[in-house]
Amino acid sequence: MSWTDERIEKLTKMWEGGATASQIAEELGGVSRNAVIGKAHRLGLKARPSPVKANDKSEAPAAAAAPKPAKPAAPVAATPVAEARPAAPKPAPAPAPVEARAAPVAPPRPAPAAPPPPPASAAPAAEPAAAPTPRVVSVGPGGFLRQGPGDQQAPIPPAPPRRLVPARPSPEIADKTSLLDLNDRICRWPMGHPGEPDFHFCGEKVNPGFPYCVEHCGRAFQAQLPRGHRRPPPPMPFGGPRVR
DNA sequence: CCCTGATTCGC
DNA sequence: GCGAATCAGG
Numbered sequence: 001m002s003w004t005d006e007r008i009e010k011l012t013k014m015w016e017g018g019a020t021a022s023q024i025a026e027e028l029g030g031v032s033r034n035a036v037i038g039k040a041h042r043l044g045l046k047a048r049p050s051p052v053k054a055n056d057k058s059e060a061p062a063a064a065a066a067p068k069p070a071k072p073a074a075p076v077a078a079t080p081v082a083e084a085r086p087a088a089p090k091p092a093p094a095p096a097p098v099e100a101r102a103a104p105v106a107p108p109r110p111a112p113a114a115p116p117p118p119p120a121s122a123a124p125a126a127e128p129a130a131a132p133t134p135r136v137v138s139v140g141p142g143g144f145l146r147q148g149p150g151d152q153q154a155p156i157p158p159a160p161p162r163r164l165v166p167a168r169p170s171p172e173i174a175d176k177t178s179l180l181d182l183n184d185r186i187c188r189w190p191m192g193h194p195g196e197p198d199f200h201f202c203g204e205k206v207n208p209g210f211p212y213c214v215e216h217c218g219r220a221f222q223a224q225l226p227r228g229h230r231r232p233p234p235p236m237p238f239g240g241p242r243v244r
Numbered sequence: 245c246c247c248t249g250a251t252t253c254g255c
Numbered sequence: 256g257c258g259a260a261t262c263a264g265g
Contacts, residue, residue: 003256021249035258037249042256048249 001030003039015040015048177203187213189220 001007007028014024021036028036040046177200182188187202189212204213212220 020247022247032258033249034260038251038258039256041250046250 001028008039008043011036011039012043012045015045176200187211187216189213189216 003011010028011024014027015021015036019027021033021040025031025033025036031039176191176198177186179201181203182201185206187204187206189202190199191202192199202213202216204215206212207214207217210217210221
């Protein structure tokens with residue numbers, strides 16, 4: 001396989017869209033993950049959080065004078081990854097006292113409405129939230145509170161009168177198409193994000209011969225328009241790369 | 245182990 | 256330019 005313009009374009013779009021090299025390689029076909037990464041680098045589109053290069057070294061005056069010119073990362077439009085890296089003042093990581101919060105009894109059902117996607121940077125301003133009385137509290141089955149190490153609360157609270165029952169699907173998704181409901185005849189277009197309480201599938205009758213309904217076939221399979229008058233890419237399944 | 249991206253280096 | 260091999264963190 002060679003890097004045709006179309007393949008390069010697809011690689012670029014997916015890379016900037018946050019797809020992993022493996023996903024891109026699988027999508028393109030005929031190339032390995034390494035090939036995708038290598039090509040991406042040669043194309044100059046780098047700048048993505050690497051698990052191995054997550055460290056930002058603060059001035060390495062020693063022999064580590066990196067000869068790398070540190071490519072300006074090009075005008076990468078919108079990197080969905082929060083890349084807040086001041087790299088300058090790195091105060092000692094606040095030795096946060098044992099993070100402990102008094103865990104309230106978790107409500108057994110999720111919030112009724114799907115939580116809106118969190119902003120790009122989840123918690124930029126680290127809230128102090130210094131609990132004046134750090135206590136280790138955990139919640140055991142049934143919702144009772146376990147005692148913490150320094151916690152000398154006399155008697156063990158009475159056993160919860162409730163008995164544990166299997167979790168039930170929340171009413172929000174009770175009548176929606178779940179993974180187990182999928183078959184060859186219903187549209188498996190994902191709605192929402194996997195893992196979220198109301199994640200489900202489209203569930204419409206499929207466009208015969210396709211895995212999706214007519215509407216979603218239109219999203220999944222698009223005619224390749226001549227260069228120049230292409231429409232902007234439609235939203236990716238799952239709503240695109242997750243913003244964490 | 246799996247995954248990830250980065251880098252190297254022979255081709 | 257290409258990509259397998261390798262590295263290294265999560």
